[in-house]
Amino acid sequence: MFSYNDLKIGATFIFEGEPYEVQEYSFLRMQQRKPVAQVKMQNLVNGKIITRNFHQNETFDEVEIEREPLKFLYSHRGEYWFSPINDAKKRFSIKEELLGEAANFLKPNTEVDAIKWGERIIGVKAPIKMDLKVKETPPGERGNTAQGGTKTAELETGAKIQVPLFVNNDDIVKVNTETGEYVERVTKA
Numbered sequence: 001m002f003s004y005n006d007l008k009i010g011a012t013f014i015f016e017g018e019p020y021e022v023q024e025y026s027f028l029r030m031q032q033r034k035p036v037a038q039v040k041m042q043n044l045v046n047g048k049i050i051t052r053n054f055h056q057n058e059t060f061d062e063v064e065i066e067r068e069p070l071k072f073l074y075s076h077r078g079e080y081w082f083s084p085i086n087d088a089k090k091r092f093s094i095k096e097e098l099l100g101e102a103a104n105f106l107k108p109n110t111e112v113d114a115i116k117w118g119e120r121i122i123g124v125k126a127p128i129k130m131d132l133k134v135k136e137t138p139p140g141e142r143g144n145t146a147q148g149g150t151k152t153a154e155l156e157t158g159a160k161i162q163v164p165l166f167v168n169n170d171d172i173v174k175v176n177t178e179t180g181e182y183v184e185r186v187t188k189a
Helices: 096-105
Strands: 012-015 018-028 036-043 049-055 059-062 065-076 079-084 092-095 110-117 120-125 129-136 150-155 160-164 172-176 181-187
Touching: 079 096, 092 096, 096 120, 150 172, 160 181
Parallel strands: none
Antiparallel strands: 012 018, 012 059, 018 036, 036 049, 065 079, 065 110, 079 092, 110 120, 129 150, 129 172, 150 160, 172 181
16 A cells, blocks of 8 residues: 555556556645645556546555566567567467557567566566667768758668668667667668
8 A cells, every 4th residue: 555645657556446657746736725646647458648636645556567578479460479488389479459669679589578467468568779670761861961860761670760861771770669769870781
């Protein structure tokens, strides 16, 4: 059990029978009113984000979230197949909806963390930064780049991101999987 004062960023708790994680937290105190904790929180089961105000008399049950390392094997028709790290024979699939944006950056044999609530997998967390090969991108145009230009590049996983003009086909780039943004070029083709 914890109170509304414990609702800090990253805290997980049960709200209306579902597990939630706090994304944003602010403390509001208006004139002649009771203080309020304004919370933006994400449902860990379906991914929906809601904003809610909590008062000081409310308490919450803490949720037990476990992380289990898994290996991503392959994807086929919207199903992503995983196995425990040491046992590739125990394969199972997870629907694309459950993976969210992480699905765009998974390549075979990537180690990920499964987020479990009880015995149920409710999400998958990919490594924050991954090195991916640029499959296709238009050539960079010279000139008029005082502010630094960008272009669209398709990665080996099929994801499309914005990259600087100097990135070419077959370059390997580092991508932030949480934001879907280019970080740096690792190797030049």
